[in-house]
Amino acid sequence: MTSMTPASTPPWRRERRAHFPGVPAWGLATTRQSPEPFQVSPLAEVTRQWAWDGSDGTGVRVCVVDTGVDGCHPKIGGLERSLEVVSGDGGELLVADCHPVDPAGHGTACAGVIRSIAPGASLTSLRVLTDGKTGTGDALMAGLRWAVDEGFDLVNLSLSTTRSGFRESLHELADRAYFRRCLLIAAAHNMPVVSFPWTFSSVVSVASHDEADPMTYYYNPAPPAEFHARGVRVPVAWPGGREIRSTGNSFAAPHITGICALILSKHPWLTPFQLKTVLYLAADNTMTRTTP
Amino acid sequence: MSRDDIDGTERTLLQSIVEVARHMFGAAASSIFLVDPDTGELVFEAVSGEGEKKLVGSRLPAGTGIAGWVAASGQPMIADDVSAVTQFAQDAAESTGYVPRTIMAAPLIRFEECVGVLEVLDRTASRSDLDDVEFLGLFATQAACTLELLLRVRHSRLQEPDRDPHALLRRIGERLPGKARPSDAAAVRLLAIADDLLAR
Numbered sequence: 001m002t003s004m005t006p007a008s009t010p011p012w013r014r015e016r017r018a019h020f021p022g023v024p025a026w027g028l029a030t031t032r033q034s035p036e037p038f039q040v041s042p043l044a045e046v047t048r049q050w051a052w053d054g055s056d057g058t059g060v061r062v063c064v065v066d067t068g069v070d071g072c073h074p075k076i077g078g079l080e081r082s083l084e085v086v087s088g089d090g091g092e093l094l095v096a097d098c099h100p101v102d103p104a105g106h107g108t109a110c111a112g113v114i115r116s117i118a119p120g121a122s123l124t125s126l127r128v129l130t131d132g133k134t135g136t137g138d139a140l141m142a143g144l145r146w147a148v149d150e151g152f153d154l155v156n157l158s159l160s161t162t163r164s165g166f167r168e169s170l171h172e173l174a175d176r177a178y179f180r181r182c183l184l185i186a187a188a189h190n191m192p193v194v195s196f197p198w199t200f201s202s203v204v205s206v207a208s209h210d211e212a213d214p215m216t217y218y219y220n221p222a223p224p225a226e227f228h229a230r231g232v233r234v235p236v237a238w239p240g241g242r243e244i245r246s247t248g249n250s251f252a253a254p255h256i257t258g259i260c261a262l263i264l265s266k267h268p269w270l271t272p273f274q275l276k277t278v279l280y281l282a283a284d285n286t287m288t289r290t291t292p
Numbered sequence: 293m294s295r296d297d298i299d300g301t302e303r304t305l306l307q308s309i310v311e312v313a314r315h316m317f318g319a320a321a322s323s324i325f326l327v328d329p330d331t332g333e334l335v336f337e338a339v340s341g342e343g344e345k346k347l348v349g350s351r352l353p354a355g356t357g358i359a360g361w362v363a364a365s366g367q368p369m370i371a372d373d374v375s376a377v378t379q380f381a382q383d384a385a386e387s388t389g390y391v392p393r394t395i396m397a398a399p400l401i402r403f404e405e406c407v408g409v410l411e412v413l414d415r416t417a418s419r420s421d422l423d424d425v426e427f428l429g430l431f432a433t434q435a436a437c438t439l440e441l442l443l444r445v446r447h448s449r450l451q452e453p454d455r456d457p458h459a460l461l462r463r464i465g466e467r468l469p470g471k472a473r474p475s476d477a478a479a480v481r482l483l484a485i486a487d488d489l490l491a492r
Contacts, residue, residue: 067355106369164404190367191367
C-alpha cells in the first residue's frame, strides 16, 4: 500500500489506513511485529520544576478560536497568523486570512493571558464569533475542524455552544483532536446550562478560582470542569492597546493553555493524556511538595 | 388581551427587568438589549438609572463590545476598570449616555438561542465577582423565561386575522419597502391575489 504521508510524519498525524492487518482489526501482532518506536516523555518524578521550569513556550503552536485578536496590542506581541471563518459563494464556510483585529475584545483578552504565561509560544487567531446570531454553531465547527487539521499543539476555546444539534459532530471532532495530539482547552460555561465541548472528557475543561496568582490552579475531583484556574478580576489585554480587568471562565482557560504551552515546550512528546496527567500532578492541590 | 395590552405588558416587563437588576446590585444603571433576529444587531430596549431614555430604540452592530460578545457566545461576563477604555466608553455612551467604570452583562437565552443581553453598570452591592456573575446569570435566566412567555402570547395573537383591514394594509405598506428578501416577492404575489379577489 502506498501512502502520500512523508516518513517524518509522526504516527498520530498519519493518514488513516484503508485496511487493517487483523488481530483483530485494530490490533497489533506483537509476537511477530515490534510496536513502532516513537518519542516518549517518561513521567518519573513530576514536579512543577520538572514540568515547566525554564520553559517559555517556545516551539508550541497555539490557536485561539474566538472573536479575533488585536495583533498590534503590545501584550500580544504579534501573531503567527490571523484567520476568520467566512461564507463562500455557495454559502459553505471557509477559513480565510484576515486582518489581526478584534471587534469584541474577548479573543484579545484570552490571547494576552496565554502570552503572559508563555511568551515564547506561537499564537494564531481564528475568528469564529463574527455574527451576533449564529456565531456559536456552524462557524465554531468549521473553525475548530480547520484548527485540528492544521496541526496546532493547543487550541484555546473560551466559548461553547448550547445547541444540542452540534453535540455529536463536536464530540467526534474533540476525539479526533485528542488522537492527533491537538489538545483542546475549553472554558466551562458561566451559567448552569449544558453546553459543549467543555463537558467532553477528551478536552481539558477549566472553570475559575478567585485567587490572584496566575500560576495557581487546582484539579477538580468532581468534573465536568476538571481544573480551576485564575478567572476573577484578571488583568487582560483589550483592543486599542488597553488593559482591563475581567471575570469569567473564559479567562481561566487561557491560563491553563499557557501552562500547557510551557509544559509542551519542555516536553514536546507528551500526549494529551500525559499532558493532562502532568497538569494533574502539578496542580496546587495534588502536587507532592518537595522539602528543601 | 389586545395588541396594545401586550405591548404595554412587554414595556413594563422590560422596564421591570432593568429596575430589579439595578437594585439587586445597587448599580448606577442597568439596560437591556434584544437581538434583532434579521440583522443580529442589538436593539437598546430599556434603561434604569443613569442614561438617556431617548436612546431607547438605537442599535449596536452585531459582535461589537461586551454586549456583542455576550450575545454571540451566550455567556455572561464582567469587565472592570473600563472607564479608560475608549471602546467601552463609546459603547456605553451610545447605549445609555453614561460612561461606567464597570460593566457586567448576561445573555437572555430562549431555548438554545441568545435573544438579548442584560447589562449592569457600576454595581456597588457586590459580594464577589464570582457570586455577582452567577447571580446575574440566574436572574437573566428568569427574565428570559418571562420574556419568552410574553412573546408566545404575542405570536399567537399575531396569527389571528386583524380586525381593522386598514391598519393591516398600513402595516404591510410600512414593511414592504424593506430589503429585497425572497419573502417580499411572495408577499407581493399574495397581495396581487387579494387585489384580484376584491375586484370581483
